[in-house]
Amino acid sequence: MTDTTSEISARVATPVWPCLTYRDAPAAIEFLCRAFGFVQRARYGEGDVVQHAELGWPGGGGIMLGSVREDSVHSELPTASGSVYVVVDNPDELYTRAERAGAIIMRGLRDEDYGSRGFTCRDPEGVIWSFGTYAGAPDGE
Template identity: 45%
Template sequence: MTRTVYALARYQDCQAAIDFLTGAFGFRVHEVAKNDEGVVHHAELLAGDDMIMLGLGRPGGPGIYVAVDDVDAHHDRARAAGATITMGLTDQPYGSREYGCQDPQGNPWYFGTFRP
């Protein structure tokens, strides 16, 4: 599969982000690159057939949206793993059920059933 657009999130601690994102959101590790000191400076994680990239840097930004099949179960898993819920489960007028959260390093994430 050839991709053209990649979501990117910046983290001060990429390894901690990988641990959280795989545990809380169910992403799978595709590739991890470490510098000479063994610090993760780039990673690629899979969500279904799609990929997000992580890099060293200052967290924040507009956020990333990920479509999931069972958003209620996903919400509960993320909250139990320590995500800060910023928007509770909401039925949107365009047919999606969604929630928003922040990971422990402050990046915003949105999950829902909408698949444009």
């Protein structure tokens, strides 16, 4: 048996990839790319069934998603549930892009007292997406 752990680890720049399930995964992929700027890197399945897709984020990392399927380990999760936060340098531009693409704005652009600027919206199936400039607390805090 070949150990591919080090090979996989060397290729992954961001070790956390949220995984989502959608009723209409092909439409979700199209929306997420158009509205937010994700880039489709991989898609497996046939027809309207997406067994696995990877959408890369231009700044690194990304998300994984697929269609609702009984044979999936995610079959017990509610479809299109969850909330994802993405760090961005350009929240104003992304807000305009998301709004034009039909994202449901839940909280408009605003400056937070902790120094972030961002907004929150929902995709057509209900996943909540927040985008902001807050990149997390510095190490050691």
